[in-house]
Amino acid sequence: ISEREKNKQTYDFSGRFDGSIANNALLYVIQCEKVGDTQVKRTAIETNGILQKYIIEYGNFLNQEIARLYQNAQNSEVEGGPLQYAHELNVRLEELSSLKIFPEVFDCVKGVETIAHWQGKVTDCYVTLNRTMEQHHSRGESENLRKQLVVVHALSCLDQIRGDTRFCDLYIKYQSGINQDLREAYKIILSAISVCGYAAAGMTLSDIDDQPLNQKAKKQIVHDLQSSLVKLMKDTKCKVHWLYGKIERGTINDIPIEEIVANIEKIRTALNQCNLMDLLDGKTKRDLENFQDEIDKMLSDIILKGFASIETYMNNDNFTExxxxxxxxxxxxxALTGIIASQEVINKTKEFREKLDTVAKDLTIQTDFSIVDKYFERPPKDLLAKLKQVS
Incomplete structure (x- = not known):
């Protein structure tokens, strides 16, 4: 100790402080102060001062550690979680309390005052948490309530300081409410999935992401989600198949195409809900990821077949059709903008538009009207009438 004091080194309290040795040392030097020898008495007084300074610094260190741990234990978002800090806080408080059996040391570290101070702080913390959680509960702020519940659970190890179970009781009180909220959330998710409301389902699921999913509820969500998406893809493909040969003839109204567009938008929404996608099996997820390309291919084939029909009309001089x-x-x-991305469809559209726009000019080039014998096949009068209809 004298060497440390002489070199003004900072005391290291990383190891376990031995209260017994420190207490005995204090008692010994106090007795030495009472002897008649002046030199011994002077040395004892100096040693006593050094000892007390060391013990006081230990008390300050202990108090600072308790303050640091106390602050982190109340932060639900602290790195590593508040539980580890609450546990270390409890250890430090027990360390302070254990010094009671060493009166001289306990007096040096102001043990009575320090323990009373931290008991008061813990009580204040409980009162604040109780009030805050009640407010979150009454306002329906489930996310904030869950964060506070994490803190209460961590601090429940401090109940022994007060000799009661107040933090444990508080945790149980609101945990049951959280469980009820979770059950309600599951119902909302399942209800949203049943009407293909994947955005709402994903949002609700994200609100409870930090809560352990009940396995039965999770299985039900996974089952309903996969069934819903598989059915949606199947229904959409059926609607697309139904369009074959109908688009170019104009035998459909806008509703089937609007339904296809709406379904594809639902698929896109589902794909953007990462937490929902994480619940799916590999095959369903791959099918979803490839679905838009499949629909693009199917619709492109339908459009291209429609162009083939238009070409037949034109070859037969049915320009109106x-x-x-x-x-x-x-x-x-x-109507399908953003869904059909085929370059072949784009090129064919441009090609046939140009053909129709220049049909009259092309006819004069391709048809030799000087051959009268051909008039019975393509009467010029009929051609002119048909061209007038589309001019």
Whole structure:
């Protein structure tokens, strides 16, 4: 100790402080102060001062550690979680309390005052948490309530300081409420999935992401989610198949295409809900990821077959039907903007639009009207009438 004092070194309290040795040392030097020898008495007084300074510094260190741990134990978002800090806090408080059996040391570290101070702080913390959690509960702020519940659970190890179970009781009180909220959340998720409301389902699920999912509820969510998405993909493909041969003829209204667009948007929404995607099996997830490309291919094939029909109309000089077919396909393409991305469809659209726009000019080039014998096959009068209809 003299060497440390002489070199003004900072005391290291990383190891276990031995209260017994420190207490005996204090008692010994106090007795030495009472002897008649002046030199011994002077040395005893100096040693006593050094000892007390060391013990007081230990008390300050202990108090600072308790303050640091106390602050972190109340932070639900502290790195590593508050539980480890609450545990270390309890250890430090027990360390302080254990010094009671060493009166001289306990007096040096102001044990009575320090323990009373931290008992008061713990009580104040309980009162604040109780009030705050009641407010969160009454306002329906489940996320904030869960954060506070993490803190209460961590601090429950401090109940022994007060000799009661107040933190444990507080935890049990609101944990049961959280469980009820979770049950309600599961119902909301399942209800949203049943109507393909994947955004709402994902949002609700994210609100309870930090809570352990009940396995039965999780299985039900996974089952309903996969069933819903598989059915949605199947229904959408059926609606697309139904369009074959109908778009260019204009035999459908806007509803089927609007339903296809709406379904694809639902699929996109589901894909953007990462927490929902994490629940799916590999096959369903892959099917979803490839779904838009499949629909693009199916719709592109339908449009291209429609162009083939338009080409047949044009080859048979049925220009009105070709123009109407082109208009019908154009309307469908506009409704399906962002869904059909085929470059072949884009090129064919441009090609047939140009053909229809230049049909009169092309006819004069391709048809030799000087051959009268051919008039019975393509009467010029009929051609002119048909061209006037689309001009």
């Amino acid at each position: 070709a123009e109407e077919g082109m208009d019908n396909i154009g309307a469908a393409q506009r």
